[in-house]
Amino acid sequence: MGFPGTWMTESESVVYRVIPKCACSTIGQIMYYSDHGTFFDGDIHDSTEKLHKWAQENSQPLIEANVKAHASYAFTCVRNPYTRVLSSFFDKICGIQRNGRRYRGNLVPKLIQQYGVEVGGDDGTGEFDQIASFRRFLLFVRDTIRWRRPMDPDIHWSGMSGHVATFIANGGTYDKIFFTEKFNEGMQDVLDHIETPHWVDLSAIPRFNESEGHGPKRLHPVEDYFDDLSMHLMWEIFHRDFQLFKYDFENPGNKMPLSDVDLAEVHAKLGD
Template sequence: MGFPGTWMTESESVVYRVVPKCACSTIGQIIYYSDHGKFFDGDIHDAKDGMHKWAFDDSQSLIEETVKTHSSYAFTCVRNPYTRILSSFFDKICGIQRNGKRYRGNLVPLLIQKYGIEVGGDDGKDDFDQIKSFRRFLLFARDTIRWRKPMDPDIHWSAMSGHVSTFIANGGQYDRIIWTEKFNDGMQQVLDAIETPKKVDLAKIPRFNESEGHGPKRAHPVEDYFDDLSMHLIYEIYKRDFDLFKYDFQDPSNKMPIGEIDLDEVHAKLGG
């Protein structure tokens, strides 16, 4: 299995486990900058050099040795499950991707046909009932996660604990898990703990939100999208995420964490 979704700086200063929809574009650019003193020109997910990624055959043995010997600081980043799945819906389902096409080709037509979802027309710009469509998307997401039908779950809405766990289950250990909602605080703690070839001034780092502008803007407050049934589905899918990463299931309008992440608990519960 190895360490899918794991990136490491060329200087081996830090190891990062990517969790989709959790500030991964910004984090990738920060750690790239920390080695090179400049940002990658383009979406960091497209970078083929300048950092080690598990997806590159040449990087795998180096990442594996570093992670298993815990010779570099390792971290990941998580996000409130309510805002994360909403973001996935607007970006991946309603939005046009950076290649100018719909995400995953036939996925959106399938959702329109089988679940009655609307996505704002061909370009995602038309008005549509966002709340109704999102709740139908939620049924689809639950079906993919619970029964792997009509397809396997997508990385952008599968549970964060699943992404985080592969790193632990294969012999990795996190030094810190940061929250997207307290990004600057968490990222500063990571930077303070490592030696980087180039100094990073977080206050001057732009946000690299690669999904921004792909899809329609969210027209309502977060809590309006979640009725009693939606919250039940969310809890069914993301119970471990709420529990381990200390988010408030009871109140969709509260995106902030409500406790401290216990790394020992995370390693114990996700390592088995």
Template sequence: MGFPGTWMTESESVVYRVVPKCACSTIGQIMFYSDHGRFFDGDIHDSKSGLHKWSQDDSQPLIERNVLSHKSYAFTCVRNPYTRVLSSFFDKICGIQRNGRRYRGNLVPLLIQKYGIEVGGEDGKQEFDQIKSFRRFLLFTRDTIRWRRPMEPDIHWSAMAGHVSTFIVNGGRYDNIFWTEKFNDGMQSVLDAIETPNTVDLANIPRFNESEGHGPKRAHPVEDYFDDLSMHLVKEIYHRDFELFKYDFDNPGNKMPIGEIDLDEVHAKLGE
């Protein structure tokens, strides 16, 4: 199994478990900059050198050796489940991807046909009932996660606990898990704990939101997308995310955490 979704600086200053839709583009660029004194030219997910990734065969033994010996500081970053699944819908389902095509080819036509979802036309820019379509997308999300039909769950909307857990189950241990909603504080706490070849001044780091502009703008406040049934589905899918990462299930309009993450609890519950 190893450590899928794990990135490490070439200097081995720090190890990061990627959680999709949780500031991973910005974090990856910060890691790249901390080693090389410059940002990767393009989407950091496309880099093939300059940053060790589990998806690169040459990196795997280095990452595995580091993580199993806990040689370097290890961290990840999480996000409110309500805003994360909403972001996935607008970016991946409604949006045109950076290759100029729809995400995963036939996925959107399948959703239009089987779930009656609208996505804003060919270019994702036309008016449509965002709330109705999003709630239908939630049904699809639940079906993929609960029954793996009509397809396997996608990394962008599968639960964060699942991503975070593989690192633990296979022998890793986190030193820090912080919230996207308090990004600067969290990322600074990582930088304060490690030594990097190049100093990173967070105040001057741009945000690399690679999904920005892919899809239509959200037309309503977050809470308007979630009625009682939607909240029930969200709880079914993401109950561990709310519990472990201390988000407010009862109020979709409150994106901020309501408690402190207990690393021992995370390791105990996700390491089983």
């Protein structure tokens, strides 16, 4: 299986396990900049050189050797499950993607037909009941994760613990797992532990939110989208994420983690 979703700088200064919807565009650009002193021109997910990625065949032996030897500092970044799944809904389901089309072809028509989800019309700009549609989308997310139907779960809404686990199960070890909600603090700690060809001034780095503007703006506070049933579904789907990454399940309105991640606990529970 190897190390899917793993990126590494060409200088091998640092290794990063990508988790979608968790500041991955900004982190990738910081890694790229730390090697080359410039940002990638475009979405970093589209780069095919100057940054090692498991999806690039020539990068695989280098990443595998490094990770198995724990030759470089390795990290990842997580996000509150409530805001992460909301972001997935507005970006991937309601939004028009950068190729000018809907995400994954017939996915959105299937959601409209089978789950009664509304997305704001053909271009995503029309008015619709965001709360009702999101809760129906959450039923779909549960079905994909619990029963793998009507499709396999998508990387943007599958549990973060599953992404984190593949890295551990295949021989990787994390030195740091930090929070999107405390991005500067966490990313600075990573930079403090590594040596890079180019110095990174984190305060001067722009945020590369590649999904921003794809979909309609969220109109309500996070907690308004989650009633008792929605919270029950969130626990069924993402209980490991809440527990391992220390987020507040009881209060959807509290996006901040309750404590730091216990790396020993993560390696023990996800390394089976």
